[in-house]
Amino acid sequence: MASSQATVARAPALAGARRRRRKHGGLTPWLFALPALAVYTVFLVYPAFTSLYFSLTDWDGLSPNYHVVGLDNYRAMVSDPVVVRAAINNVIWTVVTIVVPVILGLTLALLLNGKARGKPILRMLFYTPGVLPLVSIASIWGWLYNPNYGAVNALLRDIGLDSLAQPWLGQNSTALAAVMVPAIWLRTGFPMLLYLAALQGIPHEQYEAATVDGATRSQRFWHITMPNLKPAHYIVIALSLIDSFKVFDLIYATTYGGPGTTTQVMGTWMYFNVFQYYHAGYGTAIAVVITIVAIAVSIPYVLSQTKEHDR
């Protein structure tokens, strides 16, 4: 029993050194923790901090020489119209791809929690887009949106709305909205699952008691269902928020940031700067900004998870 940890109370008479070791568990926990922590540090923590340093340089990503230019890259971002466009797009993207999937997901969950039949298969169908590779989702929707042979325009023509048929991904006015549709498609399933799990956890006695007291259907919804869903709202919104900052694949594979720079987001603009225009310093500065925003908004969630699991 060299490195036991949970027996402190049973052996109060041990020597001080031994007791300290018991309290902190000694070396063994670290041997368990080390491999994962090492990989995590080498491939995530260390690169993230290195990016922080690169963002202060004028490095092009190729040559061995570069200069530290301080905050120049960050200053340049303010006057870069594409960064402004990308930041606005990120905000629009975040709001739309959270609000719409959450409302749709909650609606589906409420319906699925009712008296419908074949629920497992219905639930499975609604979640299906969520498991597909984002690139394949981009391919599918690029194909549906095809101006000449796409199903979307064909459908509009079939129902007599020829005038609405248009190159959805190829024009400034509709491109961003058109890319958000597949995002909504793939992201509605997740809130649905979480809300469904939460709804099934609401004790039925609450509804019974309310019914006995003569509460109407909408009263039961607003005074029992919604308050019980509060933790689910929190998790759904926190996770969606985290996810929406990472948007890259869908935009890259559908519009490539275009037409022009209409659908650039911070992630794609970072990529273009680093790998197309060889502005590695500037590109990493963009990545740093979005990472800081992402961390800042999700710290409450991470803290709550840490506390919840460390009781």
Place this chain on the structure above:
Amino acid sequence: MTSLNAASVPQPVAALPDATVATQDRLPPVRRKKGGIGTTVVLAIGALIWISPLVLLILTSVRPLSDFVATGPLAWPKQFTWANFSDAWRIGRFATTYRNSTILLIMKVPIGLLLSAMLAFALSKLRMRFRRTIMFGVFLGLTIPIYITIVPVFIMLRSFGITDSLLGLVGPYLAFGIPFEVLVLQSFFRQLPDELIEAAKIDGAGEWRIFFTLILPLSTPALATVAILDAVATWNEFLFALIVLNSDVNKTIPVGLLNFQGQFANNNTGLAAGILIAVVPILLAYVILQRWIVGGLTAGATKG
């Protein structure tokens, strides 16, 4: 009749025992009443519309291009053919990308699972200093966008000489998989009774033996769920693969699909077949393993 229906109540969180607790205080079977036809119809129509892009994809992939061009994308096929699949398979180099994605999966998923389980065990069942700090640091990884690391990781891989190699993807994939895996696994381990571990210790078992012969076997459901979700994420990952892999012989399915999409822009039926080839393994895995996938997603989010 009414109580029979209850058997079809979905069990989204049944895969992990901690979550099963929540399913048990669901409505008892007696509460189910007749009806629900209206809701069922509404949901069924909704579901049909929801998956209509996939249905259309399947229908398009089995018709000749001439038929597609002649009658349009929404018409029911007049002729059927498998030729699109063989064309797409060959031109899209799917034999290569399938092989690469599979190799990557086999290299990455078991290692990631073992490393994460070890860390999760230390965090949940062993007494260690800075535990809370480590948890916070690891969970923070959930929020970090991959692209903050790509430039330094790319340089690192270049100095190891493993750019344009599947091996180069293993490290970054492991690092980005660890936070979620640890979150789910430690939450599961925490619910295994301490008495079991105490009893094993009294029998003289050390931590390693306890971990491998007690904790891991008892956690098979959680490990399976995490492995499946991790396999899906690995199979689907795009950004690192795009940056690290250059030659066609090394590309994984998502990157290969993107190239293929460009080449087949004017061959709608071939494109549909290629997209299907790329997603069929994921769709099959999802249909077969959906109980575990759904359970893991909900448990990962509600419990951690």
